[in-house]
Amino acid sequence: MLNSNETDTKKSPSIKHPYCWPMVRITWMDAMDGETGWVNLGKMRDAKLATCVDIGWMIRNDDERVTIMGSWCLDPQEEKEEDKEGGRYITIPKGWVKKIEYLKVDEYGQVRD
Secondary structure: OOOOOOEOOOOOOOOOOHHHOOEEEEEEEEOOOOOOOOOOHHHHHOOOOEEEEEEEEEEEEOOOEEEEEEEEEOOOOOOOHHHOEEEEEEEEEHHHEEEEEEEEEOOOOOEEO
């Protein structure tokens, strides 16, 4: 059984339209690059992680990773589902994810919490 943060990837939903996947806002932690040159050791020890936020359709969520895509191609010439394409995707290691919020898209295309 899946909890609220998992998407069943074994049974891929119909991909005729992106709304078959949930729209999410993911908060996750990333590495923060340090300054070039000589830096005080205390400043290095006190360095923080970067907090990142991404929004998109969650097309994968398992024990290892979360993948979201931000763009969907509705090419009318592509009739086969396997030929549909998406873009602007990111795959984030599951251990870096701090929060997944499920969003709603209203009839006017507006994203709501």
